[in-house]
Amino acid sequence: MGVIEIEGMKFYAYHGHFAAEQIVGNNFEVYVRLETNCVAAAESDNLDDALNYQAVYETIKEVMQEKSALLENVSKRILDALYDRFPKIEKARIKISKMNPPMGGEMERVSVTLER
Template identity: 40%
Template sequence: MTSKILLENLKIYAYHGVLPEETIIGTYYILNVEVQANLWKAVGTDDLNDTINYAEINDIIHEEMKIPSKLMEHVAGRILKKISLKFPKVSFIKIKITKTNPPMPGEMDGVSVEIEFQS
């Protein structure tokens, strides 16, 4: 059995980007994270130890978003790595990071990077 835990539309202000002003001014990022694991035991036990603690995933995301990076890919990779190390029973992770106000001409909702990891 595979189950999913989804953190949806997590909005965090951060300072990532190649341009110097991006690391000074910052912008909002929207993150969507999907974690898959066999959580069947938690269905019966009602015990947090038998599942993936999504509050801890949220903490990992916030910690990594505080570290400025040039590339969203780099941030996503750090988040994926930390989640997989913290929760060995995770079999699949997908993360999508959207920069809501990229420094480019044109009106848009943002620019996104989506990376998947399967163990």
């Protein structure tokens, strides 16, 4: 078993409950943790035997561009896309943070984490 983590992915996207959030947009940060069997890739040194984390990033980027009202929905859609496209994933955790959310007070971020 191996773990691949992609940390600090930054996106500008249009997720939010309020109409203004879906027009103005906001900064988001994404973290993903993927568990997969890395034995073949470690032995062969061949990308075909590995979970291609460049392709994982591109998948996350693609899903982040589709508007959602809730971070829970974005997180689920990312997990769905990752499991659909990468059968080598055995377990995944995604954390999406909205930076400086419009909640009427000063805060750095609000985050949602889903795991499957």
